Amino acid sequence: MDFRSDNTHGCSPEIADALARAGEGTRSSYGRDEITARVRAQCAEIFEHEVEVFPVISGTAGNALSLATMTPPWGSIFCHEDAHIHREEMNATEFFSGGAKVVPVRGANGKIDFEELRREIRLAPVPSCISVTNATEAGTLYSIDEMQAFAATKLPLHVDGARFANAVVATDASPADLTWRRGCDILTFGGTKNGTLGADAIVVFRAELAKELAVRYHRSGHRASKMRLLSVQLEAYFTDELWLRNARHANAMAARLRDGIARVDGVELIQPVDANVLFVRMAKNVAKALEEKGYRFFDWAVFGEDAWRFVTAFDTTEGEVDALLAAIA
Ligand SMILES: Cc1ncc(COP(=O)(O)O)c(C=O)c1O
Numbered sequence: 001m002d003f004r005s006d007n008t009h010g011c012s013p014e015i016a017d018a019l020a021r022a023g024e025g026t027r028s029s030y031g032r033d034e035i036t037a038r039v040r041a042q043c044a045e046i047f048e049h050e051v052e053v054f055p056v057i058s059g060t061a062g063n064a065l066s067l068a069t070m071t072p073p074w075g076s077i078f079c080h081e082d083a084h085i086h087r088e089e090m091n092a093t094e095f096f097s098g099g100a101k102v103v104p105v106r107g108a109n110g111k112i113d114f115e116e117l118r119r120e121i122r123l124a125p126v127p128s129c130i131s132v133t134n135a136t137e138a139g140t141l142y143s144i145d146e147m148q149a150f151a152a153t154k155l156p157l158h159v160d161g162a163r164f165a166n167a168v169v170a171t172d173a174s175p176a177d178l179t180w181r182r183g184c185d186i187l188t189f190g191g192t193k194n195g196t197l198g199a200d201a202i203v204v205f206r207a208e209l210a211k212e213l214a215v216r217y218h219r220s221g222h223r224a225s226k227m228r229l230l231s232v233q234l235e236a237y238f239t240d241e242l243w244l245r246n247a248r249h250a251n252a253m254a255a256r257l258r259d260g261i262a263r264v265d266g267v268e269l270i271q272p273v274d275a276n277v278l279f280v281r282m283a284k285n286v287a288k289a290l291e292e293k294g295y296r297f298f299d300w301a302v303f304g305e306d307a308w309r310f311v312t313a314f315d316t317t318e319g320e321v322d323a324l325l326a327a328i329a
Helices: 013-021 034-047 059-070 092-096 114-123 144-152 164-171 207-219 228-262 284-292 318-328
Strands: 052-056 076-080 101-105 127-133 157-161 184-189 200-204 277-281 307-311
Touching: 013 228, 034 052, 034 200, 034 228, 052 059, 052 207, 052 228, 059 092, 059 127, 059 157, 059 184, 059 200, 059 207, 076 114, 092 101, 101 114, 127 144, 157 164, 164 228, 184 207, 200 207, 228 277, 228 318, 284 318
Parallel strands: 076 101, 076 127, 127 157, 157 184
Antiparallel strands: 052 200, 184 200, 277 307
């Protein structure tokens, strides 16, 4: 039973069906097809705003291309010290931006501390933009009010929404309120962790940024000629609110696991569990025994030696959660 990540899971049946049909007929290439146009219209409706949409195969590409568009090479991009762009993406943002600096900012529970942010902005030679992950890498959330505080800095804002759906359902805020109404210029809208087989979308809320991004997208090899491969997935993902239904389920499974873990002695939750990611402190021999029973999860050095991460997904079952809880107990 796999609790390693939400991207170890496959895809929703609706996405598999869409993929099975993706090869039918001829279609305009490079994103000029009707499916990609429909995805743009779906996103405009979801966000209540005109948008440009660039389908991508990875969140890393989405983040790096977005941020490169929002900064000059000599600029500073502020993010949390545990942000994926800082810790995991092989300096893709620095590379695609031609050398802009990613400045890590401290803060509890995976969230940027506003005092620290203000200090880093003051000290940077050329502050260019902020990147906020919502839901965060620590499985916590930024509320609408916290997003407003980022808007107050007046710096352009990027949201890494690898788990944006989980944030929307957990905060019960509208997608617009978590993005452009709070100053977000570009969102990397995740799908891969929440039911697509491998498709995320860059959603651009400011038309002038979309122009430059379009060139970077093509130049970096991300403008797929058979864009339908990605667009069919995104269309199915947004149809009948599959993206929200999947995230609601993943979050509910995490809450079930959280409540169960809270009842077990000797095992401790390290962070608040707001979305679908849990961090647990437990003895190494317990973790080893779980692994021997076939449970899979990651150790998480960010929180120390005896910290482990469990992630629930769109297709995690109650039975799997309950079996894990019984095994831990
Ligand atoms: C918060 C966050 N952002 C971005 C990504 C990048 O996604 P990918 O692995 O598709 O490049 C991940 C993946 O784990 C993530 O957790």
